[in-house]
Amino acid sequence: MAAHAGGLTAPGPTEDARVPAHSAVPAPAHGVLADERVTTDDGSVVVRDLVRAYGLGEGDGRVLRGLDLTIAAGEFVAILGRSGSGKSTLLRALAGLDHDVHGTGTIAVPERVSVVFQDSRLLPWARVLDNVVLGLRGPGARDLGTERLAEVGLAGRERAWPTELSGGEQQRVSLARSLVREPQLLLADEPFGALDALTRTRMHALLRDLCARHRPAVLLVTHDVDEAIALADRVVVLDAGRIALDTPVTHRDPADPGFVALRRGLLDALGVPPVVPSSGTPSTFPSTSLPTSLPHRSTP
């Protein structure tokens, strides 16, 4: 069934009736999902009143607490948030890969969805091109795969084994594999998190180019404020399963005062205080990645 963004309504029952209460009983391996999942026919993403709860956890175990999010067709949205704020849980819900969690909500995504993870998840026994076209049928599949490999800068590496590639090259293959299906929605969970800074910067440029060419809607989960600003049209900050900030990226030039204000606003939403150098003047440029040692915010 196809649904337009505007035509969706939140499900009826109250939150308390929908999610099992926290208890001392260990969570089942499989959660109970009572989502309404529909397909958008305009390439957009609509999430309404999304609740996710693992059986055990802080408080009532809820990780997402009635989250609403809309991503327009072709829009690039980055999700920032402290460790444990629910970013990957949201991404898995959109991908339909969250069978170990309880939850409810309305999820509308386009028909063709691709997912890219931090590790490239290539099959080590399959050559690069075979990895890219895995599961794809049709006479043109291999040509299309070769074309996508060239697009990510790996022309001539079709017959290489994944182990013969660097980490950055493996992520390029992973991007080629996701794009060969011509996704209307690309879900990326810290895809560059394991790469060195220089490779990451190159991958940013590549992803920007690929998205400009193929125009999928993108949801990028990242810990890196500067990565979010460099790539996204919009940045959403999650805090304790709710949206703490949803802001358009209006400035990408670090020399622009608007950039500094945007960056500071994101860091504030993440609870990262300004760094006070020895001169005593707070710096507007603390480290770009979120320190993973920051405590979780208390659950409201």
Ligand SMILES: Nc1ncnc2c1ncn2[C@@H]1O[C@H](COP(=O)(O)OP(=O)(O)OP(=O)(O)O)[C@@H](O)[C@H]1O
């Ligand atoms: N399979 C699971 N079973 C039980 N709890 C889980 C499971 N997956 C995630 N959680 C818990 O849910 C919370 C949110 O996890 P999630 O992975 O969505 O956070 P995140 O914001 O992506 O974190 P990070 O930035 O560290 O990757 C965490 O407290 C985590 O421990």
